Amino acid sequence: MKIWLVATFAFCCILLMQIGTASAQVGFNPEYLGNANAPSRTGFALKTFQSYYYQNSITASDVETDFETQYYTKAFTGDIKKDMFQWALHLPVGYRYQKDANNVGRSVTGIGNLNAIIEYYYNIIDDGETKFWFDNGLVVGFPTATQNNGVQLGGDNYSITWFQENFVYHKPFMLTINPISVTWSFRDDNTNQMAGLGLSLMSGSAGYEINEKVYLGIDFGLTLGNIIGSDDGNGNSLPRSLRAYTGPAALIAFNSDTSLQICTVVDFVTRQVSRGQGIFLVLWHHF
Numbered sequence: 001m002k003i004w005l006v007a008t009f010a011f012c013c014i015l016l017m018q019i020g021t022a023s024a025q026v027g028f029n030p031e032y033l034g035n036a037n038a039p040s041r042t043g044f045a046l047k048t049f050q051s052y053y054y055q056n057s058i059t060a061s062d063v064e065t066d067f068e069t070q071y072y073t074k075a076f077t078g079d080i081k082k083d084m085f086q087w088a089l090h091l092p093v094g095y096r097y098q099k100d101a102n103n104v105g106r107s108v109t110g111i112g113n114l115n116a117i118i119e120y121y122y123n124i125i126d127d128g129e130t131k132f133w134f135d136n137g138l139v140v141g142f143p144t145a146t147q148n149n150g151v152q153l154g155g156d157n158y159s160i161t162w163f164q165e166n167f168v169y170h171k172p173f174m175l176t177i178n179p180i181s182v183t184w185s186f187r188d189d190n191t192n193q194m195a196g197l198g199l200s201l202m203s204g205s206a207g208y209e210i211n212e213k214v215y216l217g218i219d220f221g222l223t224l225g226n227i228i229g230s231d232d233g234n235g236n237s238l239p240r241s242l243r244a245y246t247g248p249a250a251l252i253a254f255n256s257d258t259s260l261q262i263c264t265v266v267d268f269v270t271r272q273v274s275r276g277q278g279i280f281l282v283l284w285h286h287f
Contacts, residue, residue, distance in 0.1 A: 053278030110146025112154025172209035196229025
């Protein structure tokens with residue numbers, strides 16, 4: 001059976017109805033169905049993200065394109081059906097427009113945080129009907145944010161993240177689950193703030209196979225920020241933040257080398273961040 005990289009599509013009825021009340025954060029991407037599944041061979045792949053995200057209580061809007069170059073190699077066993085390494089660079093390029101308290105609009109165009117990624121995939125089960133890939137990854141973020149008149153894309157700080165993912169397929173069901181990601185963000189040179197420890201918990205997508213190329217399902221996720229070690233630039237801790245999101249989903253896999261991933265997420269619980277909605281489209285191709 002071919003190993004697929006597939007897509008999630010989470011659709012919300014209120015998406016893009018209030019473009020004027022929008023804000024976004026460059027680099028925020030939900031988990032995609034099939035994201036933790038290793039490809040069927042080694043070599044170079046390219047993943048591009050197109051996204052629009054906004055938050056209801058801030059007058060701003062954000063459009064972003066991310067480029068992720070990936071390279072897959074053999075790992076410890078030498079058998080790619082057992083384990084693989086992925087080496088990747090992820091760079092967001094975006095545009096943000098927002099209004100300040102005096103209703104004056106400002107904008108910025110540029111790059112967000114460059115991330116270097118190493119990911120290890122290990123195949124636990126593959127018996128034809130059931131697949132279970134287990135993987136761990138390490139991400140290093142670099143201070144490459146763009147700022148203009150107080151409007152900033154990404155963060156101008158270093159960060160380090162460890163994450164664990166699982167890909168489970170048992171016909172006709174598919175699950176990509178990221179039980180935990182742990183991020184430590186260092187001080188931002190522009191804002192003089194430090195976010196400290198952040199967590200992403202139980203982020204993932206679950207899908208049901210409609211045919212060999214299309215799944216339907218749901219996205220979900222929870223992110224926590226400024227848990228410990230944060231600093232507002234004056235020696236005080238930043239308020240802890242929370243974002244929980246979900247939405248219905250779909251997925252398309254053209255073949256084992258190409259997939260289109262589409263995901264719309266809706267924040268249904270937030271704390272210290274503005275509630276919002278976003279749409280994310282991802283095209284992945286293994287050359």
